[in-house]
Amino acid sequence: MLMVQKYGGTSLGDLERIRAAARRTAGLVRQGNQVVLVVSAQADTTDELIAQASKVNRRGSAREMDAYLAAGEQMSAGLMAMALGAMGYPAVSLSGWQAGIHTDGVHGNARILEVDTARIRRELDAGKVVVVAGFQGVDPEGDVTTLGRGGSDTTAVALAAWLKADRCQIFTDVDGVYDRDPRLYPDATRFGRIGYGKMLTLVEQGAQVLHDRSVILARDHGIQVEVLSAFTGEPGTILEDLE
Numbered sequence: 001m002l003m004v005q006k007y008g009g010t011s012l013g014d015l016e017r018i019r020a021a022a023r024r025t026a027g028l029v030r031q032g033n034q035v036v037l038v039v040s041a042q043a044d045t046t047d048e049l050i051a052q053a054s055k056v057n058r059r060g061s062a063r064e065m066d067a068y069l070a071a072g073e074q075m076s077a078g079l080m081a082m083a084l085g086a087m088g089y090p091a092v093s094l095s096g097w098q099a100g101i102h103t104d105g106v107h108g109n110a111r112i113l114e115v116d117t118a119r120i121r122r123e124l125d126a127g128k129v130v131v132v133a134g135f136q137g138v139d140p141e142g143d144v145t146t147l148g149r150g151g152s153d154t155t156a157v158a159l160a161a162w163l164k165a166d167r168c169q170i171f172t173d174v175d176g177v178y179d180r181d182p183r184l185y186p187d188a189t190r191f192g193r194i195g196y197g198k199m200l201t202l203v204e205q206g207a208q209v210l211h212d213r214s215v216i217l218a219r220d221h222g223i224q225v226e227v228l229s230a231f232t233g234e235p236g237t238i239l240e241d242l243e
């Protein structure tokens, strides 16, 4: 089975969490699966980078902000590939441009236009886990772009779509999608399954559990996406065509 799995920032917050995600991946590889891991910047890294940049230049150019912010995800990708390597599982980290993620030129909020999967395929065929830096791509000028806050979800769904993956899973710090933010409302109820339309409405109301464009891409390409806890690995919420 070809699986695309994405880990969010909190789920990679420290080395033990990175190792836990690597161990889960190793288990899947042992079972004979091919795995593409999409990683976010660790914990609050992106917020910290934005704060740093604003100390240097309050109105820094969007192009340079992208060059700077994309580094957070690249650090996670390199670290994850090294964690897998230390466990005896060959892995290769790829930045967005190396992974063939082509976007438009809207710095800070770029849209994925196409994914050239040749390099990822080659690495998978060579028996490697492919760790892709989320949230970024390359524009027609050859410049690094970022996809907007929360955009690693969109990287994962785009890769699942263009690779025709058998499974797309978003590992996060809650155990699924709820009718309201479960951190603010302890009595919120969890969906076992949710349709694209209803999910989009939740996202428009501010539920940042999935990036809006990831839901639109999943809908347009008919991708089933599971949102689940990185800490328990228990089944989560299935996003699919229910309408």
Ligand code: ADP
Pocket (backbone or CB within 6 Å): 007, 008, 009, 010, 011, 040, 150, 171, 172, 173, 174, 176, 177, 178, 179, 180, 181, 182, 183, 202, 206, 207, 208, 209, 210
């Ligand atoms: P990640 O770093 O894994 O991408 P995010 O912080 O982007 O995680 O999204 C997960 C968070 O979304 C949860 O911690 C939760 O507080 C928040 N959230 C808001 N609305 C919802 C909702 N309706 N269902 C689930 N989580 C929600």
Ligand code: ASP
Pocket (backbone or CB within 6 Å): 008, 009, 040, 041, 046, 047, 072, 134, 135, 148, 149, 150, 151, 152, 153
């Ligand atoms: N690190 C980026 C952000 O904080 C992208 C992501 O986490 O999906 O917005």
Ligand code: MG
Pocket (backbone or CB within 6 Å): 008, 150, 153, 208, 209, 210, 211
């Ligand atoms: Mg997120």
